Amino acid sequence: MPDHLNQLDAALAAYPRADLLEGPTPIQKLARLSRLPELNGCNLYVKRDDLTGLGGGGNKLRKLEFLLGEALAENADTLVTWGGFQSNHARLTAAVAARHGLACELILTPSAVRTDNDFCHNGNVLLDGLFGAKVHRLSRGVTPDSYATELVAKLKQQGKKPFVMPLGGSSPRGSLGYAACAAEILHQADALDLQFDRIIVPNGSAGTHSGLLAGMTLAGCATKIVGYSVLASEEQAMATTLEKTRQTLHLLDSNATLNEGTINVDGSERGDAYGAPTEAMLEAVRLLASHEGLLTDPVYGGKAFAGLLAAVRRGDYPAGSHLLFVMTGGLPGLFAYRSAFD
Numbered sequence: 001m002p003d004h005l006n007q008l009d010a011a012l013a014a015y016p017r018a019d020l021l022e023g024p025t026p027i028q029k030l031a032r033l034s035r036l037p038e039l040n041g042c043n044l045y046v047k048r049d050d051l052t053g054l055g056g057g058g059n060k061l062r063k064l065e066f067l068l069g070e071a072l073a074e075n076a077d078t079l080v081t082w083g084g085f086q087s088n089h090a091r092l093t094a095a096v097a098a099r100h101g102l103a104c105e106l107i108l109t110p111s112a113v114r115t116d117n118d119f120c121h122n123g124n125v126l127l128d129g130l131f132g133a134k135v136h137r138l139s140r141g142v143t144p145d146s147y148a149t150e151l152v153a154k155l156k157q158q159g160k161k162p163f164v165m166p167l168g169g170s171s172p173r174g175s176l177g178y179a180a181c182a183a184e185i186l187h188q189a190d191a192l193d194l195q196f197d198r199i200i201v202p203n204g205s206a207g208t209h210s211g212l213l214a215g216m217t218l219a220g221c222a223t224k225i226v227g228y229s230v231l232a233s234e235e236q237a238m239a240t241t242l243e244k245t246r247q248t249l250h251l252l253d254s255n256a257t258l259n260e261g262t263i264n265v266d267g268s269e270r271g272d273a274y275g276a277p278t279e280a281m282l283e284a285v286r287l288l289a290s291h292e293g294l295l296t297d298p299v300y301g302g303k304a305f306a307g308l309l310a311a312v313r314r315g316d317y318p319a320g321s322h323l324l325f326v327m328t329g330g331l332p333g334l335f336a337y338r339s340a341f342d
């Protein structure tokens with residue numbers, strides 16, 4: 001094992017961490033898709049971060065391992081976070097709270113583009129209730145961070161010890177979860193005797209992308225990571241990802257430096273807005289489901305996979321390339337978007 005990878009593993013071990021994944025997630029080849037002539041001889045692989053058992057699974061569990069580690073070290077008894085009605089992060093925070101016997105308060109905001117019944121009541125928000133979280137549904141125009149400040153003050157008055165999780169779990173501490181995923185991928189690639197030419201991820205609150213890049217940087221691995229921004233504009237997502245990668249890297253090694261040129265964000269798949277369905281997303285979700293029996297979500301994975309398909313069809317990657325797509329979960333979101341698939 002290269003020294004750099006040992007250094008990354010050791011740096012990660014310095015932070016308190018709760019075990020929520022119970023082992024590495026598999027890397028699998030998409031054999032049928034990779035044989036389609038339109039994919040120009042590229043070898044597509046998936047990192048199955050949707051295959052994490054707790055609460056329906058997904059990428060937020062990796063961040064929650066470090067955030068919960070921090071919360072437990074502070075003796076918190078209540079987890080507080082916010083997001084949209086269909087937030088996977090909120091759903092998994094609720095599941096993690098249930099597993100650890102903590103209270104959970106979720107502040108959920110309505111979507112500007114989806115107001116149908118499935119979106120407002122099915123999918124993630126249905127599960128939040130099952131996990132026993134207290135859900136605060138905000139009306140349009142109320143800002144969740146000021147609501148959270150008031151809620152936290154109220155909880156403290158009641159003698160509770162709240163711990164506030166950042167949006168999407170994407171603080172530098174939370175992003176360490178994806179630096180750990182970078183180490184995991186490098187160990188697996190080594191065992192498979194494979195070298196990935198690209199790693200492809202969705203970019204929302206940017207912690208997944210930033211954590212992976214910070215981890216790869218510290219491990220001395222030059223594999224390019226491409227993030228498809230689904231929330232912010234390309235320019236804004238670039239800036240956020242740069243800042244978060246620097247902060248995450250700093251937690252791992254205060255002397256490490258980041259080359260700005262390693263930040264690759266592609267904003268071409270976002271569509272009209274965060275959470276707004278696009279034709280390319282619908283096609284990508286259907287293709288992966290019908291050829292591989294695998295499920296991606298309509299907000300993140302579907303759009304990022306659409307971006308990967310477009311790049312491969314255009315011939316951006318030479319035949320024989322090994323491309324690793326990180327499946328980040330979000331399956332409950334499909335049930336909230338039923339009308340988009342009609």
Ligand SMILES: *Cc1c(COP(=O)(O)O)cnc(C)c1O
Nearest residue numbers: 088204205206207208300328330
């Ligand atoms: C949150 C989320 C993402 C994006 O991850 P970030 O770290 O917020 O960029 C991708 N896929 C799914 C399913 C998510 O819930």
